[in-house]
Amino acid sequence: MLLQLNNIFKWVNSGGQRIFLLKDINLEVQEGEFISVMGPSGSGKSTLLNVIGMLDGFEEGEYTFLDEPVHSLKEKHRANLYKEYIGFVFQQYHLLDDLTVQENLEMPLLYKKIKGTERKAMVADMLDRFNIVGKKDLFPAQLSGGQQQLVGIARALISSPKLILADEPTGNLNSSQGEEIMALFKQLNDEGVTIIQVTHSEKNAAYGSRIINLLDGRMI
């Protein structure tokens, strides 16, 4: 088992009222799963993803990731866990504008304090694998949306995470680009990477092995 959420509650207080973002979420994710999270806007999809990705906290409940109790871990420990096992893919790609493709790919490795030569090799591998060697010295602004997202996925993959969290990865792409990306996810999943994606599209959700539906913060 990769991760487990037990009775997760997340809320904010607004004007004396408690507004629930996540309500009593119970979820178990096995390694190798490909899960699609669906639901209307504001149903808590992204929040759930952020909680799983440890970018966001929660108010109540228990979160176990690879047998580590995330809810009681120290910030630093949590960051290490997260750096080691989780990769993020965003709708807006979120590449660093001031860095080239190659440098963007290198960034997570730098934070993992991997040595220079090894780093170079891993970046080269990744460029190769995604067929973007020719674009390695370009800046994000010089790439199309699909290419940027490709780099975004490559960056998420470079530290060989067990889990990829994708927040509407094809939301900003046209349909053919979107299909390519989804095919890539499918392929990654076949290679053993666990994927959790947030999506609005039934078609994209169909790539997954399981669909979770959210409404007003509740799983239905």
Added chain:
Amino acid sequence: MIKNYLKIAWRNLVKNKAYSIINVGGLALGMAVTLIIGLWLADELSHDNYFSQKDRMAQVLQSQTFNQNVGTGPAIPRPLEKALRDGYMDNFKYLIMSSWTNDLYLKFNETSISRPGNFMQREAPEYLELEILKGEKDGLREINSIMLSESTAEALFGKQDPIGKVVKASNQYDLMVTGVFKDLPYNNSFRDIDYLIPWDKYVSIQEWVKNAEDNWGNNSFQMFVQLADNVSMDQVSSIIKDVKKDLNEDTAEFNPQLFLLPMKDWYLRSNFENGKQVGGRIKYVWLFGVIGAFVLLLACINFMNLSTARSEKRAKEVGIRKSIGSQRNQLINQFLSESFLVVLFAFLMAIFIVVLSLTGFNELARKEIDFPWASTKFWLVSLGFVLFTSLLAGSYPALYLSSFRPVDVLKGTYQSGKYSGLPRKILVVLQFTVSVAFIIGTVIVMQQINFAKNRPVGYDREGLIQIPTFSQDFSGKTDLMRTEFLNSGAIVEMSTSSSPTTRIWSNRSGYTWEGKPEGFQEDLAWTEVSPEYAKSLNLKIVEGRDFSREFASDSMAVLINETAKRYLGMENPVGMLLKDDDTEDPDPPLKIIGVVEDMIAQSPYEPVKQGMYVFDRFDNFSYYNMRLNPNQSASRNIAVIEQVFKEHFPDIPFEYDFVDAEYAEKFAAEERVGTLSGIFTALAILISCLGLFGLTSFVAEQRTKEIGVRKVLGASVFNVWNMLSKDFLKLVTISCFIAVPISYYVMNGWLQEYPYRVILKWWIFALAMIGALGITMLTVSFQAIKAARSNPIKSLRTE
């Protein structure tokens, strides 16, 4: 990792050129000011560091009390030497008697020059650690010898070997050159010494010096000492304190107190007030130190403000980095390395600025500071300075930017909170408080200088020159020379005096007069003059009459000034006698024939000292004072005077000073402070405005959409300008209200040092405030109007 940080930092700098120029440029200016002030401070504090024994060297000072007023100075009587050598010599390694540093005519063959120097005892070259280039160190052994500085030897002998050559001094006596020493560096208390002549020669050629051997009342000499190894300054000071008082009854009434002034205090802490050491130049060291620190702070504030103002732009980057695994301290490191890069850049630019402006600064500050390229210490300190500045400027942005939560900033919902701009506002207020305080300070310094400059001096200093006459050659020729000069048509009057017009060289006491209060200890400025003194200076006689050649009795006559009339308590001074109270061998009494208007001979910031102008019976004069012919150009007059002078004194170099220029020298120190603080103020304002300019452009950018919407709804350019400027004007107004009381307090304190001072007027403060607000308005308006005039459709579409 560092490489990556620096790469990002570099690209950021290049991408935002305007921002970078403001940031790096402003910081560079600030650092340049701090560097220059730092170099100046180092120079001031290293004064006299030439001496390896600096900590053990001192001068003997004396405090005496006249009418409850304690006066302190380096002048000591001759018998003190014998007293100390006989009874206290185990406290000293060296004890050296010295004359004052006086100009002397030196002549070799046809070359005749005038140079300053001292008569000193034999161990002086050892004591002064002179570097002997030629001849011997013990060059003052023989009475008829002279040691010369390298530059003086070169001026006299050119390429010839000076050793063994005979020079004529003062056109009177021959001296053999026994040694040539390297010129002392400029930041040295003895730097003016170009010649050394044995003390014994001084005694043998000057009658009055010989006569002073046993005279405890003639305080006309200097004594320099170096302590023995086993004693401290304070110990010796307390040991010698009462030596004079105990040995001499006559002067005991003035309560003479002797003590040592350590060499480290000579330059920086040489002022005494009522017997207490009250600082001196050290106040300028503090003043400029504070200014330097503030200017740097202003530049750092710019950096902080611009960095945090740009936070919205950097927020996304922070979010991404955090989401791909960066920890907060890694981000802090990143931002700190960025600030280090910027500061390093600014530092290089600052060095460039400093190198360019050092010559000008040296001229202004009268320094000879070289850029210390080769000094390891300088570079180490600089490295520390760069690191410190990076931390100062970068820590706040680093902590602020790295605190963003990735979820917030990546979602795009990140909004700076209501108070996120507060620290920035506080910093702007701080900046302008400092700037406004600087403006007020500078204006007040300038006002004080002008106030003193406009003070009536009591005589007419325009078209008045003085010619030094430091040689016996001039004796007995005064009347002849006066006639010659008058006949040449270059002057309209001439007189002689024993001290220059702008100085008091001698003071006297020990008189009695009718109605002198019991126990009154008078202290009068003493100048010996020829009969035409008042006439040549255009000094007004307010009571009685001037000297006259018609009355033979005028040789024992004296003019006093108005202050002296009050000081001596005389209702009708004309005709009264000042009698010498020496019982054994009294001088004949002096008869007051007139009262002259007060003339400023000392500090223009202080009341005129009570003084007397005595008929010069023994040709004790040191200067010719000449009133130039107003109908001819000054240069023409000078040329004629030189010609006449050379005819009569071919062996004496012709030198002259314009009295008004000499008088202006009195303002030099204050004017330097005024000019420098003016420049620093201008830079401080420039730096603050640079920052404000940058901030406005960010605000305008941030509110582009709002401005667009408002314009579509019908806002005029003025409305928008008003909206953008209001906030900043508010901040600057707050600064003004903080700066005014602070600067009032500080400047009022500064003015208290000057008995003759300007009264602080409210309009100075009002003016500074209006000035600051005006400058702010200009700076802000440029961006505000630009934003207000932009096409709203464009700005709305880009959003």
